[in-house]
Amino acid sequence: MTHPSLKPPEARVLPTLNQDGSRRWLNPRVSRGRFLNGRRAVAYVLLLLYSGLPWIEIGGKPAIHLDLPAREFTFFGTTFLPTDTLLLMLLVGSIFVLIFQLTALFGRVWCGWACPQTVYLEFVYRPIERLFDGPPDALGRAPKPKAAWRKAAKYAVFLLVSLHLANTFLAYFVGPAEVWQWSQQSPFEHPSAFLLVFGITAMMMVDFSFFREQTCTVACPYGRLQSVLLDKQSLIVGYDKKRGEPRGKRNRSAAEAPKGDCVDCGMCVTTCPTGIDIRDGLQMECVGCAQCIDACDAVMDKLQRPRGLIRYSSQAALETGRQRLMRARVVLYPVVFVVLTTLFVVQLMNRPSAEVTLLRASGRPYTTMPDGRIRNDAQVRVVNRSKAARSYVVELGSDAEGTLVSQDLPLVLQPGESGVAAVSVFSSPDVFALGRGETQLVVRDDDQFERPLRYRLQGPFGAGKPGGDGP
Ligand code: SF4
Ligand code: SF4
Numbered sequence: 001m002t003h004p005s006l007k008p009p010e011a012r013v014l015p016t017l018n019q020d021g022s023r024r025w026l027n028p029r030v031s032r033g034r035f036l037n038g039r040r041a042v043a044y045v046l047l048l049l050y051s052g053l054p055w056i057e058i059g060g061k062p063a064i065h066l067d068l069p070a071r072e073f074t075f076f077g078t079t080f081l082p083t084d085t086l087l088l089m090l091l092v093g094s095i096f097v098l099i100f101q102l103t104a105l106f107g108r109v110w111c112g113w114a115c116p117q118t119v120y121l122e123f124v125y126r127p128i129e130r131l132f133d134g135p136p137d138a139l140g141r142a143p144k145p146k147a148a149w150r151k152a153a154k155y156a157v158f159l160l161v162s163l164h165l166a167n168t169f170l171a172y173f174v175g176p177a178e179v180w181q182w183s184q185q186s187p188f189e190h191p192s193a194f195l196l197v198f199g200i201t202a203m204m205m206v207d208f209s210f211f212r213e214q215t216c217t218v219a220c221p222y223g224r225l226q227s228v229l230l231d232k233q234s235l236i237v238g239y240d241k242k243r244g245e246p247r248g249k250r251n252r253s254a255a256e257a258p259k260g261d262c263v264d265c266g267m268c269v270t271t272c273p274t275g276i277d278i279r280d281g282l283q284m285e286c287v288g289c290a291q292c293i294d295a296c297d298a299v300m301d302k303l304q305r306p307r308g309l310i311r312y313s314s315q316a317a318l319e320t321g322r323q324r325l326m327r328a329r330v331v332l333y334p335v336v337f338v339v340l341t342t343l344f345v346v347q348l349m350n351r352p353s354a355e356v357t358l359l360r361a362s363g364r365p366y367t368t369m370p371d372g373r374i375r376n377d378a379q380v381r382v383v384n385r386s387k388a389a390r391s392y393v394v395e396l397g398s399d400a401e402g403t404l405v406s407q408d409l410p411l412v413l414q415p416g417e418s419g420v421a422a423v424s425v426f427s428s429p430d431v432f433a434l435g436r437g438e439t440q441l442v443v444r445d446d447d448q449f450e451r452p453l454r455y456r457l458q459g460p461f462g463a464g465k466p467g468g469d470g471p
Helices: 034-055 085-106 109-113 116-133 148-174 176-183 191-211 214-219 291-303 315-320 328-349
Strands: 064-067 072-075 078-080 236-239 310-313 354-360 374-384 390-396 403-405 411-413 418-427 436-445 450-458
Touching: 034 064, 034 109, 034 116, 034 148, 034 291, 064 148, 078 085, 085 109, 085 328, 109 116, 116 148, 116 191, 116 214, 148 176, 148 191, 176 191, 191 214, 236 315, 291 310, 354 436, 354 450, 374 390, 374 411, 374 436, 374 450, 390 403, 390 418, 411 418, 418 436, 418 450
Parallel strands: none
Antiparallel strands: 064 072, 072 078, 236 310, 354 374, 374 418, 390 411, 390 436, 403 418, 436 450
């Protein structure tokens, strides 16, 4: 039986579809070689990193913590608040430009070497599958069905790994301590977290047991963007047509037309995790995993021909033999990247050591006190962004009329901690004109931080009526 991908491209619909539209299951062979060894080493480091990042603490916070309810995002010791829109935009912009640059230079190296989808599928789920089902044959056909218990055991292990992934995913959002605590309690105590873990586990099971390579070939937006991000000089995994064609097995007949180095063994196809034939040229489905390089190098070694019939190269180098590193986008991207990161660093360095937000208290807009003074309530939220514990006070500005009272001051906050102080401002009714007045609050810490805040007061239209409340 011929491997379906060895049919001419026009006879195939998609590498993962049969012509009748049914799913074509891929069972890629493992091709051992230098690139597989390298990818495996990288994958093991990344597996540790992906699972370990929420557990690593920097400055008292997880290395990556995406606190959605508080809208605080921590990356390696730096916390971004909702008010850091510009900083976040600069950070995201820099990351995008960096991705564009790396893709222009190194093609889909991220997809083949570092993407969590590839790392978990190729170095966790598929090895587990091979352990229980056995390896596919040389044509990429699935191993013979095994005892039912083996299948059940395989899915049980898949489920355990998926549960671990779901809990790790949750830890990025709520922190590992909470996940650990919740996992020991009843699901009814944390139904939303439980449902989230349940949903993510189910998604992981569907993705890694069923959907698999289609995530890369059909669903991933980065994969769809390759045609605009790559150019002819970008690094790709490519087949050297000039050297390989005409393909086919050589025989000893003197009359036979000379053949290229490709013996049409199909090893590069049956090892491909996305089911394509790299000899048909660069395709969007190629994730740059280099398995076909290892497969073909092993064939060339056996035939005692030079390695590299399939190799890391560029379209231009494969077609013309010439590689051009310098081109417009390779110069433009770094310039934009340097500008964005410089702006980001400058903005970050000049960020004040505390973040202050003034909120009007909910409920009545103001209260008229028995002595005729008008009380306005507010909440002052402070986030300590410095590297030391700080004590914060809120006072009225030196020119402001009235009195400020709070039971919550001073606010003592550890680095990265936030706190709220409820404050009441008592003012004379004379400061109000048409029901409005204004005063100034000042938030200070025990170091050098000082932040003046304008606070709009609300009060009666005329003189205050003792004992009354605002509308
Ligand atoms: S592994 Fe090499 S020799 Fe075999 S079909 Fe692929 S390109 Fe040709
Ligand atoms: S063509 Fe080669 S590099 Fe591309 S996905 Fe298939 S095996 Fe990996």
